[in-house]
Amino acid sequence: MLKLIDIHCHLFDYASTVDLTDIDNDRQIIYVSTVLKPEEIATHVGKAIAFWFMGLHPQAVGLDDKFKRKYVDHIVDFDPIGIGEIGLDKNYPDLDKQIELLEMQLKIAKFYKLPTLYHLVGHEYEFIKIHKKWKLPKMKIMHGFNSSSEVFEELNKLGFYFSIGNRLLNNPKKREVLEAILQTKRFFLESDAPYDGGLDEVIKIAVKLKNNYEISMDEIKHILNKNFDDMVEGKFGYSEKK
Ligand SMILES: [Zn+2]
Numbered sequence: 406m407l408k409l410i411d412i413h414c415h416l417f418d419y420a421s422t423v424d425l426t427d428i429d430n431d432r433q434i435i436y437v438s439t440v441l442k443p444e445e446i447a448t449h450v451g452k453a454i455a456f457w458f459m460g461l462h463p464q465a466v467g468l469d470d471k472f473k474r475k476y477v478d479h480i481v482d483f484d485p486i487g488i489g490e491i492g493l494d495k496n497y498p499d500l501d502k503q504i505e506l507l508e509m510q511l512k513i514a515k516f517y518k519l520p521t522l523y524h525l526v527g528h529e530y531e532f533i534k535i536h537k538k539w540k541l542p543k544m545k546i547m548h549g550f551n552s553s554s555e556v557f558e559e560l561n562k563l564g565f566y567f568s569i570g571n572r573l574l575n576n577p578k579k580r581e582v583l584e585a586i587l588q589t590k591r592f593f594l595e596s597d598a599p600y601d602g603g604l605d606e607v608i609k610i611a612v613k614l615k616n617n618y619e620i621s622m623d624e625i626k627h628i629l630n631k632n633f634d635d636m637v638e639g640k641f642g643y644s645e646k647k
Contacts, residue, residue, distance in 0.1 A: 489522025
């Protein structure tokens with residue numbers, strides 16, 4: 406039976422309360438975690454969490470340049486499935502430095518042909534401009550998408566995938582954007598646990614989509630599994646699971 410996939414959560418935050426060993430086995434969900442700090446690495450490698458992104462969030466913009474350089478240069482040593490969550494955020498200072506940090510990581514993603522996962526709050530057109538320039542070869546996922554339909558259109562043209570979470574689902578003004586995202590079939594679901602929901606959140610999100618939009622649970626699971634398999638280039642074995 407196909408499971409749901411949670412494309413973005415922070416399992417490190419559960420390290421002291423939940424047994425993370427084989428966490429995918431005891432639940433109805435496959436988790437894709439995120440590593441944003443050096444102290445989070447061991448939890449993911451040691452606990453054999455199968456899938457995780459690693460990166461420096463725009464909140465790290467003010468940290469020492471040497472630290473950032475070293476962290477980013479070592480991302481590939483830990484063999485994450487991709488680089489994330491990286492991006493731009495108007496709530497943090499110094500846009501130039503944020504762009505520098507983002508591009509430092511895009512360079513690694515492009516060189517090693519890795520998928521990327523983004524955090525974007527404000528600065529949308531700056532972000533779009535950067536992506537037109539970089540033309541990354543692998544899958545790009547916008548986590549927690551909650552922008553306008555104009556921004557959706559631009560990112561859609563650039564081939565982005567969109568991860569649907571509570572921020573978008575609970576925003577009544579964004580119904581049309583959400584419908585457009587579902588139409589593309591290039592979407593994922595996310596809890597962003599513990600920041601926007603709990604570890605079972607994607608089940609609730611999938612049920613809300615099924616109840617309020619024209620999509621079945623079966624279809625949701627197939628789309629998530631196929632998209633995930635496309636991201637890891639068939640290594641997930643979706644065609645055998647079907
Ligand atoms: Zn997050």
